[in-house]
Amino acid sequence: MSPLDIGFLGVVVLFILLFSGLPLGLAFILVGFVGYGLAFNFGGAFSLLRTLPFSVFSDYALSVIPLFVLMGSLAFVSKLSEDLYDSAHGVLGQLKGGLAMSTIAGCAAFAAISGTSVGTAATMGKVALPEMKRYRYDDAMATGAIAAGGTIGILIPPSVILIIYGIITEQSIGKLYLAGFLPGILQAILFIITIAIMCWRNPNLGPPGPRTNIKQKLLSLSKSWTVLILFILVIGGIYAGVFSVNEAAGIGAFGAFIIGLALRRLTWKKFVESLLDTAKTTAMILIIISGALIFGYFLTVTGVSKSIAAALGGLEVSKWVVFAIVMVFYLILGCLMDSMSMILITVPIFYPLIHALGFDPIWFGVIVVVVVEMGLITPPVGMVVFVIKGITDVPMYTIFRGIVPFLITDFVLLAILCFFPQIALFLPNTMMKFG
Numbered sequence: 001m002s003p004l005d006i007g008f009l010g011v012v013v014l015f016i017l018l019f020s021g022l023p024l025g026l027a028f029i030l031v032g033f034v035g036y037g038l039a040f041n042f043g044g045a046f047s048l049l050r051t052l053p054f055s056v057f058s059d060y061a062l063s064v065i066p067l068f069v070l071m072g073s074l075a076f077v078s079k080l081s082e083d084l085y086d087s088a089h090g091v092l093g094q095l096k097g098g099l100a101m102s103t104i105a106g107c108a109a110f111a112a113i114s115g116t117s118v119g120t121a122a123t124m125g126k127v128a129l130p131e132m133k134r135y136r137y138d139d140a141m142a143t144g145a146i147a148a149g150g151t152i153g154i155l156i157p158p159s160v161i162l163i164i165y166g167i168i169t170e171q172s173i174g175k176l177y178l179a180g181f182l183p184g185i186l187q188a189i190l191f192i193i194t195i196a197i198m199c200w201r202n203p204n205l206g207p208p209g210p211r212t213n214i215k216q217k218l219l220s221l222s223k224s225w226t227v228l229i230l231f232i233l234v235i236g237g238i239y240a241g242v243f244s245v246n247e248a249a250g251i252g253a254f255g256a257f258i259i260g261l262a263l264r265r266l267t268w269k270k271f272v273e274s275l276l277d278t279a280k281t282t283a284m285i286l287i288i289i290s291g292a293l294i295f296g297y298f299l300t301v302t303g304v305s306k307s308i309a310a311a312l313g314g315l316e317v318s319k320w321v322v323f324a325i326v327m328v329f330y331l332i333l334g335c336l337m338d339s340m341s342m343i344l345i346t347v348p349i350f351y352p353l354i355h356a357l358g359f360d361p362i363w364f365g366v367i368v369v370v371v372v373e374m375g376l377i378t379p380p381v382g383m384v385v386f387v388i389k390g391i392t393d394v395p396m397y398t399i400f401r402g403i404v405p406f407l408i409t410d411f412v413l414l415a416i417l418c419f420f421p422q423i424a425l426f427l428p429n430t431m432m433k434f435g
Contacts, residue, residue, distance in 0.1 A: 003039040007302030010035035014295070014345070024341055025284070028291025032298040039302050048297065053290040060246070062289075064173065066282040067249035068158040071230070071256045072114040073277045077270040078260035081123045083223040084109045089131070090212055090220020092192075097199035097206030099135060100145035101192045103128040107149030108188035109224065111156040112231045113256065117339070117376050121150025121384045125391050138205040139394045141198065144402025148191055148409075150384045151373035154339065156184030157235055158249070161343055161372065164289065165365045168296070168347045172362075173245045174238045178427035179362045180369065181235065186423065187370075187413050194409045226259045239431050292344035299348060309353035319357040326350050327371060327414075334375020338383050342372055366424040367417060374410045377403045 001009070010031050017027040029049070037045035056062065075081070088102035088109070095101060107124050114120045125146045132142040154161040157177035166173040199206045212220070234252040237243035243251060260266030299305045312322050333342055347368065354364050376384045385399050417423060 003302040004304065004307060006035055006039040007299055007304035007307075010295075010298060010302070011304065018337065018341060024338075024344075025287035025291040028288065028295040028344070032291065032294035032296075035298045036294075036301070039298075048294055052294055052297070053287075056290045056293065057286055061173075062167070062286065064246050064249045065160065065163060065285055066278055067246070067253045068160070068163075069281050069285075070274060070278040071158070071234075071249070071252040072116070072119060073274040073281075074253065074256035074260055074266065074271075075110075075113040075227075075230070076119070076123055077274055078256065078263060078265045080113065080226055080256075080259070081106070081110050082127050084227060085124065085127045085131075087220045087222075087224040089209070091217050093209035094211045095196075096203050096208050097141070097195040098209050099128065099132045099137060100141055100195045100199075100206050103132075103145045104149040104152075104188050104191045104195070107146075108152050108156060108184065109227055111153040111184065112158075112235070113227055113252070114153050116160055117151045117153040117373065117384055118387050120153030121146060122387050122391065124149060125388055129392055132206075135207050135209055137207070138402075140398050140402030141195075141205045142402070143388050143392060143394050143399040144404075144406055145191070145195060147377050147382075147384045147388050147399060147403055148406035149188075150387070151376050152184055152187055152191075154373060154376075155180045155187060155366070155369050157181060158252070159369070160285065161339060161369055162365060164285075164340065164343055165347060165368065167289065168292070168344070169351050169361055169365070171365065172428075175362050175428035175431065176365050177235065177245070178239060178431055179366050179424045181427060182423050183366050183370065183413070183417060186416070187410075190409045190413055191406060194405050198405060226263070230255050230259070239427065241431065288340060288344065292348075295344075296348040305349050305352060308349050309356065313353055313356060319359070322353070322357060323359065326354070327367075330368070330371040331374065331378075334372060335378045335380065337375070339372045339376055342375060343368065360421065360425060362428055363417075363421045363424050367414070370410065370414055370417065374407060377407065 014027055014031045017031065018024065033045050033049050036048060085102060085106040088105035089099065092098045092101045092105065103124060106128065107120050110124060111120050128146060129142060157180055159180060162176040162180055163173055166176050195206065230252055233255050234248045237248045237251065238245060257266070312325065315322060330342065330346065333346065355361055376382065379400055385396065385403070388399055389396055
């Protein structure tokens, strides 16, 4: 077989291994190593296996991952998520569907210190679901709002997925972070509007909570000052050019540590738990990145990436038709795979094509994350849905039914970002400096 044939066979084998339950990082390493050895020689494959993981684990630029993971972990054990939900609840809870709206707002705010959709959904779900049950919210509405709100976690910075996209495409993580901010806020607003429309048509879906006066609203908002400080330190520092992304991550982690101590919620036991959780999560992510880079190199040298890009790029159609084909591929894959697998497998293949067609790579990063978000709540995989199912007794069918209106809203968001790319590009184009 030619190297190209081995390359395509490697892609097929990778999918088989992933669906068989083999860990993602190991599957990448195994296929990349064996495939390279068969296509060329095993001496080169062993050299790749020896040098590439070392370069990943020793790369200073990747120190941003454990620092942001630590910040989110410290914020979680310090119960900042509960403060955020209480703030949103105090302002929006009295409206029809107000508790669901509060959940979306709380998820968007917690995303600014979390960076993961699964973590955001699990954390906010434990806080919000009992309240919505208490006020007799429709199960589909309640679980759908939590699942949809959780997906915002990988769009609003700091986002682990955007870090990985930036590493693969060699784009500025600082610019990617700023690019995700306004679309993330817009997504949260669209979700809240969706809830308002649903409850306007059927008030029984989300009965209003207790009314609050201006004083009570302001008192509720005061609980969110900690997250506001962290956000200004991290994202404001990156935008103003005061910090590099790595420095901002370190300051964010230290800020979360100080806030936890100041609120007297961070005990020694919780601090150790945060460190262990950060170490486990970081090791997992770096192993996956190492494997993905080995697999990506295998695809490149065997010509798979170039072949697919040439086939799509050679179509005598508008670049937007090619873009639509890529998006359909992502949507189909999103029904079958988790978000990190999608990013690591597809970006090395599609990015050269998208770049050659003249699309902005920063904008495309945001688009990819939005489509990946949709995959997180679509059957049969829908990882966030499984997280919600783990904290409630609501049937899977009901959760998926509640997600449908939010999926439609995601398509609207996708269309808006395609027609108005400056929503994503405005902040990156005006930032003073990035690191």
